Amino acid sequence: AQTVTQSQPEMSVQEAETVTLSCTYDTSESDYYLFWYKQPPSRQMILVIRQEAYKQQNATENRFSVNFQKAAKSFSLKISDSQLGDAAMYFCAYRSAYSGAGSYQLTFGKGTKLSVIP
Amino acid sequence: KAGVTQTPRYLIKTRGQQVTLSCSPISGHRSVSWYQQTPGQGLQFLFEYFSETQRNKGNFPGRFSGRQFSNSRSEMNVSTLELGDSALYLCASSLVSGTDEQFFGPGTRLTVL
Numbered sequence: 001a002q003t004v005t006q007s008q009p010e011m012s013v014q015e016a017e018t019v020t021l022s023c024t025y026d027t028s029e030s031d032y033y034l035f036w037y038k039q040p041p042s043r044q045m046i047l048v049i050r051q052e053a054y055k056q057q058n059a060t061e062n063r064f065s066v067n068f069q070k071a072a073k074s075f076s077l078k079i080s081d082s083q084l085g086d087a088a089m090y091f092c093a094y095r096s097a098y099s100g101a102g103s104y105q106l107t108f109g110k111g112t113k114l115s116v117i118p
Numbered sequence: 119k120a121g122v123t124q125t126p127r128y129l130i131k132t133r134g135q136q137v138t139l140s141c142s143p144i145s146g147h148r149s150v151s152w153y154q155q156t157p158g159q160g161l162q163f164l165f166e167y168f169s170e171t172q173r174n175k176g177n178f179p180g181r182f183s184g185r186q187f188s189n190s191r192s193e194m195n196v197s198t199l200e201l202g203d204s205a206l207y208l209c210a211s212s213l214v215s216g217t218d219e220q221f222f223g224p225g226t227r228l229t230v231l
Contacts, residue, residue, distance in 0.1 A: 037222075042224070043206065043224055043225050044222065044223075044224050044225075045208065045210075045222035046222070047219055047220075047221075050219070091161065104166075105151060105163040105166060105174060105176070106151075106153075106161075106163065106210075106220065107163070108153075108160055108161035108162075109160070110160045111160065111161075
């Protein structure tokens, strides 16, 4: 079974600064997808960024980028120019590219609570 | 396009009762997944439905069940509620699954007294 570990339960960053959230995972599969989801206090979970394991290039979405190290099974999220609206719980998630049972369930880490200091 | 909707948003029940939660996916989405979110266990996969068939189920007791209707709307049912069932229940929909993004609803907050 796959596991996802987020070792930082809480982090804080000054507005306009850069912060990096860590995520490691364990899998024996070679093809999979990794995601970062954001869950603001309103509770609606939204996708921030996704990475396909077979792509060596790190994904970027505006101020959000990842550092994907496949051999180290590491998938960190960098938020540049942090804004007050970035304050939320951030979850790292794994999904297999294979589906023996026909399902593509997400396996989540426990999350990192990010605070943005004005 | 309307997002994923879940009803009710909040629910209070007592131990031993049963509860039914509803999820309406984004129009055209055929896959619906359910997750339980608690402070202690985090987000855990409950089950996924596609074209009215359960494709997979997480490690939850048989008290947790679900179904999907022909319009892709899904319900989950929890019978004989226990205090530990208090959680935020999230529903996510996707077109077919696989490489498709999962879109989450706002969740149903269930409190068991």
